[in-house]
Structures are given as structure tokens and as C-alpha cells.
Amino acid sequence: MTNLPRSLSQNPRVLRLARILLGASSLALFLLLWEGLVRWQDYPPYILPGPGDVWARFLAAAADGSLARHASITLVEVLGGLVLGVSVATLLGYLLAKSPLLDQLVSPYIVALQAFPVVALAPLLVIWIEDSLIRTMIVAALVLFFPVLVNIIAGLRSVEPELVAMMRSLQATRWQMFIKLEAPFALPVLLAGLKIGATLAVIGAVIGEFVGADRGLGFLINLAQGLLDTPLMFVALFTLAAIALGLYGLVSLLERHLLAWKRAV
């Protein structure tokens, strides 16, 4: 049999190229509109800098090392907050999903706290915690805590009772039940929670830095605002977005890897 030539639109390499071209052209369009707006309205750079101004400021901040210094502080805070928030949420989520008594005792507070503006706690933490790095991690952890907790509880509650009975019939220990059944079963929901958590952690870290810090990208935004260095504010904003996107991408990669079985055909 001869190989039929596949139609161009089905070729995976053509498809990937098309996707890259699409992404690149939408970015180009965005920059063009931005530049056009600045020229048309003739904004001064301290009101709205053009892409060129921001790029130049980025190169300067990258060259003198200040951007890397602030970005790495924020990254540490984000990662610390993520690890702290997700591990406490996992632990509490497991206990709540397992113990009806604890659930009845604690759940009303969780529901109430979900509506609570956690970010408003940040100034209070300034009084309580001196170290700004640790304080910012805690703010980040607080911001992502409830959405992630809710996801984890939902994931663990969705475990099929028949699979639990099967595991019990094999005399699985509590730990085996968790690590071999509940964790993998809840994994898709947990990863979805982690994606939300990763972006929320960035927001939390910025808030933490806003209320009192002398380092980090949130601090840099405040600083640049005081100096009317608007291009630097944009540089910091884009770097924050890059961190959030990078983390989101990492979790997506992890997801692709861990849930690869779903794609087996």
C-alpha cells in the first residue's frame, strides 16, 4: 500500500507551526496597537510608556542586576507561599474529608472565611511578623489557601466508594489507602487547584510586599511609582506576569506528565 499524503491541516508539525505563528502575530498586533496608542495620543512616558521605552528600561534593570534581585525575592516568596499554603490545605483537607465531626466543627468557619477579604489581614501581619520575607510568604499562602482547600476536599470526597471497598478487601492500611487510591484519584482536582494556587500566590506575594517590604517586585512597583518611573513599573508588572505564567506552565507540564495515562489510546 502506498502512503497517502496527509492533508496539510492534519500534519502535526504544520499545526504546531501554525499555532506559534498565531501566537507571535497576536503579540505583534498587541505591541503595534500599544505603540500606536502612545503615538496617537502623544502620551509622555510617565503616563504611558511605549513598548520601546519599557524594553529599554528592562535592559537597564537587567544590566544593573536590580531586576534579578527583586524578582528572585518575589519568586522565593511565591514558591514558599505555594508550598506552605498547599501543604497546610492538603493536610486540613484530608482531615476534613475524613472526619465528619471535624467537618461539622470547622466547615462553618471555612465557609465564612472564604467570604473574608484575606488581603485585609496583611497590615495586621505587619504588626505581628517582623521578617518581611516570611510575612509575605504567609500572605501568599493565605490568599491561595481557601480555593485550594475547597478543591482538595472536593477531590478527596469524589473517591469512588467501590474502589475504597476493593482496597479494604485487600487490607490496605490507612496510608496505602491515601497514597495508592485517594491521592491519585484526587490528583486531577488537586492539580487544577495548584494551577489556581500558583497564580494566586503571585497576587498574595505582591500584596505582602505592598504593605511592608524593602525588596521584591511589589516593592519595586511602589518605588517606581514614587519616582514616576512608569517604564520600570511596567517592567515589574510584566516580570510578575511572567512568573505567574511560568508557574502555571510548570504545573501544566506536571499535569501532562502525571495524567499521561488519560491520553493512552
Next chain:
Amino acid sequence: MLLTLEHVSKSFGDPADPLHALQDISFQMRRGEFVCLVGPSGSGKSTLLRLIAGLLRPSSGQILLGDEPIRGPNPRVGIVFQASNLMPWRTVLDNVALPLELRGESKARRYEIARAQIALVALNGFEHHYPHQLSGGMQQRAAIARTLVQNPELMLLDEPFGALDALTREYLNQELLRIHRAENVTILMVTHAIHEAVWLADRVLVLSQRPGVLKADIPIPLPRPRTEALFTDSRYLTLVKQVRAHIDRPTVAGLSSKMP
């Protein structure tokens, strides 16, 4: 005797207003026996199997495995559920090896045993497939292999082929008889199908409508190995009729009382 039930009763729910699922069930099973359990829907067949598997405790009476009362799940008893209950994120090989993994066997050892059981249920070549890549019948065969891997003395099957089409069912029943012969395992199987029960079993137990009591214990003295030739055999047909006579017709009242 491998299995002894003495005056076993089970009720669910509020003790003030209990739902009696099973009442005063007593019977015994010899080693190597193949027993089928039939009865109308809601008569407590699954409940009885879960009691023997140690997943539920009887409300009264006792269940002995050999001379030992059953206090909980036990490696000597394996259960196959109506749904295959395979873990979708595990390959067939890892699903079948699960009982050994939980027992802490080394990877090499558990794969060796699992591969042998996979071959026994004729799934070789599918070791690295995921459950969603298998047909329903293949999934059930994997579930049976997973139970066999534990090397149980008593294997409980709860309508294992209930969701499959008639031809696949017939084929898998033949496979089950082959495994019963090859592994010399004792089998207690729940089924809705009377002709299937008679064809497979040494004895057929009949449960009544709720509360389930043991209505009949009918020996099936048909020679083994059983073949399709039996389907037209007059002794077989008489036995099917005999079992059918003991089964409560599902009444509208009986069915609606099952509704919560």
C-alpha cells in the same frame, strides 16, 4: 468445611427502625465447591458477599473460615465486584499486581506472579494497556486476575459479568470454570441468571425477597466438565425449572419497597 455461616442476620440503618436485609442465614461450603447464589433484586446477595469478605459485620450470628471467625478483610478471601473496580491510572499489570504491592512484595516478584495470572485469564499482550483501553469483558478478567493473585482459598464474585452481553458472558463463564478447575479455588458467585447458576454450580442457593432468608439449597449433580451440550440436556432443564420454582416473582410492591 471451608466456610460456615451460623444464623447470620444483617440489618441496616436506625436500630429503632431497622431495615432487615438478611435473616438467619446458615449454610456451609466445602473446599473446592462452586456455589451460586440467586435471588430477586434487593434480597441481600451483595450484602451476604460483603459479610463473608469481612467488609461488613453481621448484626448477629457468626461466619467461620475454617474454624476462625471472620473479623475483617482477610487474604484468604478474595472478592470480585460487579464493576471491575480497576484503577484507571494503572496499567493492567499494575492493577493485577496491586494486592502484592500492598503486601510489600518486590517489583520483580509481583510482576512475575501477576503475569502468570494475566496469562491465566488470557489477557497476555495487554499488560501495559490502561483499563479504558479494554472491553468490559477484558476489564472483568483483569479484576478476576487481581483477585487470583492473592491466591485466595475462597473467591467471591458479585455478578461479575452482569453488565456484559450474553455471548461474552457465556464465554467468560467457561473461562471461570476452567480457572476453577485449574486453580482448585472455592467459588461463591452471585448471579441473576438461573440457567447460568445451574450450568456453573455444584449447588445453587436461593434467597427470598427482603428480608433475605435462605429459601432453598439445591444440589446440581450434573457431571463435569460442563459443556454447551448441557444447554439442551433434559436433566439440566429440569434443574433450571426446579430452581426457578423457588424464586419469588418480583412484585410491584417488592420492587417499590426498594426505593429509598
